[in-house]
Amino acid sequence: MAEAVAANPPKPDYGLDAPVIVKRQFSRGGWFAGTGLVLFLINHNQYPNTSARLLAVLGFIGIAFWAVGAFMIWSSRVAKLELRDRLLDMLQLRGDEKTLDVGCGRGLMVIGAAKRLKSGKATGIDIWNPADLSGNSADACKQNAKIEGVSDRVRIETGDARRLVYPAGNYDVVISTLMIHNLPDEGDREQAVREMWRVLKPGGRLLIHDIFRTGEYARTLRALGAMDITLSGLSFLWCVPSRSLLARKS
Ligand SMILES: C[S@@+](CC[C@H](N)C(=O)[O-])C[C@H]1O[C@@H](n2cnc3c(N)ncnc32)[C@H](O)[C@@H]1O
Known part of the structure; x- marks a missing residue:
């Protein structure tokens, strides 16, 4: 048994982003195709050309949905790991920092x-919304920390980005990836950025990577001084444009 575990050590599972949307891509693809x-099959004897053309059009739409779903899985399972390394390279951590990952x-x-x-x-907080990430939970996060051998350096807590419970000026580095866009209200997004800046x-340094609204976060940060x-420039890892934003507090 111990030998089997040594031969196949457990691997961390960082989940699939937006699992509901991914599932929808595959089911819509299935419907069209x-x-x-x-x-x-019903019409090809009577209307061979028309039914073949219809099959080609609906089949093409179905394949397009499947392709977007497959791309989203690749983004979460492969590209995101590369993105993590690039983002952390940008920070050039010394090793003695207190970091906070929001969401x-x-x-x-x-x-x-x-x-x-x-x-x-390193502290991580989240509200653990399963619609934003598959299998999202504090336990899953702690289990990954254990598998990666860093449990002693990681603290995981439940918390809302809009109301961080930490005192002002508490962290050397605050990170937030693909989280803020989940707040539909602009005031909430601004509040989340303000909170990250406060702590x-x-x-x-504050490092945000997100889809859609990084310009909005930059405006909030400028207003905060x-x-x-x-x-960064645009990247298209989630079928939608995303950018990184790095800011230093003076
Ligand atoms: C797409 S996932 C990204 C998770 C992680 N940052 C990553 O890159 O793998 C978005 C995360 O934001 C969390 N989230 C959404 N709203 C939040 C809020 N108000 N406060 C804290 N976390 C939130 C969700 O529960 C989810 O875990």
Whole structure:
């Protein structure tokens, strides 16, 4: 038994983003392709050309849905791991920092940061919404930390980005990936960014990666007095544009 575990050590599972949307892509693809096939089978003797064209059009739409679903799975399972490494490279951690990952999900960034810390500590907070990430829970995150061998450096807590319970100036680095866009209300998004800024120490850095609204977050940070803001170019890892934003608190 012990030998089997050594041969196949458990692997961390950082989940699938937006699992409901991914499922929808596959079921819509199935509907289009299936409807095309059924119509073709019923009509091809009487209307061979028309039913073949209809099958081609509906089949193409179905395949397009499947392709988007497959792309989303690849983004979560493959591209996101590469993105994590690139984001953490940008931070060039010394190893003694206190980091906070807001909306940590199953721990991709908080654990990634902890692996680069020596004396530092990495905290992750989340409300564990299963619609945003498959199998989302504090236990899943803690289990990943255990598998990655960083449980001693990681603290996982339940908490809302809009009301961080930590004192002002508490963290050297605050990270948030693919979280803020989940807040539909602009005021809530602004509040979340304000909270992340508040808990940063002077000289601390805030790193946000998100789809859609990074320009909005940069405006909030400028209004808070952030001077040193870097916005990356667009990337298309989630079929929608995303950007990274790095800001230093003076
Ligand atoms: C797409 S997942 C990304 C998780 C993780 N950051 C990653 O990159 O793998 C978005 C996460 O944001 C969390 N979330 C949504 N609203 C939140 C809020 N108000 N406060 C804290 N976390 C929130 C969700 O529960 C989910 O875990």
